[in-house]
Amino acid sequence: MSTYIIKRLLIIFPLLLGISIVVFFVSHLIPGSAMEIFMGTQVEATPEQVAELKKIFGEDKPLIVRYFEWVKDLLKGDFGVSLRTSRKVLPDIMARLPLTVELTILSLTLAVLIGIPIGIYAALKHNPLVSLIIRIGSLLGLSIPQFWLATMLILFFARYFHMSDIGNFVPFFENPIGNLKFMLLPSISMALGMASVLVRFTRTSMLEVLGADYIRTARSKGLSEGVVLKKHALKNALLPVITVIGFYAGYLLGGAIVIEEIFALPGIGRLMLYAIEKRDYPVIQGTVIIVALLFIFINLLVDILYGIIDPRIRYE
């Protein structure tokens, strides 16, 4: 098991290197430097002052040197300073991380609770009409943009339940019920697409397992249908579904950025969009890195979980 985990961990390093290269060099495609953005257009500065500022921003060195210095700082947890608030970037991001994580977990849970039972049901009721409905229905679910579903939910509740004021966000540990109430609509908007994917995947996986030899054996030795399904089919059918969760975690994290903006939730996504509006590049860089890391971390977790549940994977 430990060799498997170490192997998974080793795959991460080239990815981390790649992320840092992309984030750093793409950021430097911006016309104008961070220093110029910091100074704005109104300020007159003498050449000496400009040189002094360049030193502070580290812009007197070649790009490649600055990349290595930047990575060294990142590894120490120093993500730089906001150009607008002069506050350190990382603590501000970390303060907003729990909300984004909560939103992702809630929508993932909803997607699993909706998608898997429907998928199992569809596999058991295997006839052409049900198949067609499930197939078109799940494609429809995938086709609805998260931000539009969110808009429609807000519109619906505002018009028919006069809930134009959806209240203020409260952190989970201060008021769990108030928090979950507030998070319900955002989570639903994010979950629908993934639930649709899970329906299809669970159904296909279940049908495949139900046709397997060991299920026929279980039936022929006289086990009841319930036991066959619960003990033999379900367990094996749901295994591959776990990998879908890892794959679609990126879909949820990306969706969270837009959904946070619509529901005015103080998460990482909203911080990022605000930083973009203000051209606050250190904050933009920081948020991009943290969200990408979160995505890698979730996938690592899924891989390890899969290795624990299914020993066959470890030996591949």
Add this chain to the structure above:
Amino acid sequence: MNRLIKNYVFLLGVIIVLLYIFISLFTSYITGYTPEQMNPDDMLSAPNKKHIFGTDQFGRDIFTRIVYGTRVSFLVATSSVAISLMTGVTVGLISGFFGGWIDNLLMRVMDVIFTFPAMLLAIFIMAVLGETIFNIVLAIGIIYTPQFARVSRASVLSVKNMDYIQAAIALGVSRFGIITRHILKNILASIIVQASLTLSLAILLESALSFLGLGVQPPAPSWGNMLSTSREFMIIAPWTAIFPGLAIVLLVLGFNLLGDGLRDILDPKLRRML
């Protein structure tokens, strides 16, 4: 051909996509208004005979703006997917055919792009490069390149050691000739399916970017930016938020049905499971 028609999913997809192609080609015949034509006397009016989808806050006809928005969506989606397809397939073919360190390097680069959630990378690139249509196409094009690279690489690997390829090598056909004449033809099916599904993702991504103000900029009509401005007025004028969204859903559904149906038709192994 018979199989194509019998596949209802595919057929429905074709009808929807053709409908949109028709709309984007004959915009000026379909509507008498222009997308930026304002009418101060007719602001935020509900759907009626003159304006079947109603008007927005400037009195512009929403139906007309959706019709012209079709062009923008098609332009962005097809050109970005063309970029993904050409780059991705080239990378995948080279990787799969040559193997070794070239394969390793190219695939690691693809992995890195894949490590970013699509929406995150799109927002980041747009924030840095600036909001022009060219940049949207470029950003979406880069983001969906790895899928094509993986699909074509996997297909190359599966046919590379087959007898007919080995025979071609033995006969002295050049590497380029083998790739273009023998391998490309064989992986065409899976690439077409991938392209159709990626078109749906590209439309969703463009609309989300435009919704956030990082995509197509007003006053040019795009479904995403129409939805963005409608947020202020949607409680009193729900039609401003409902119709552009439906336009997105239907076209994305069309491409999804098309891709799904095609996969069904082109890959007989999958057919029994779907």
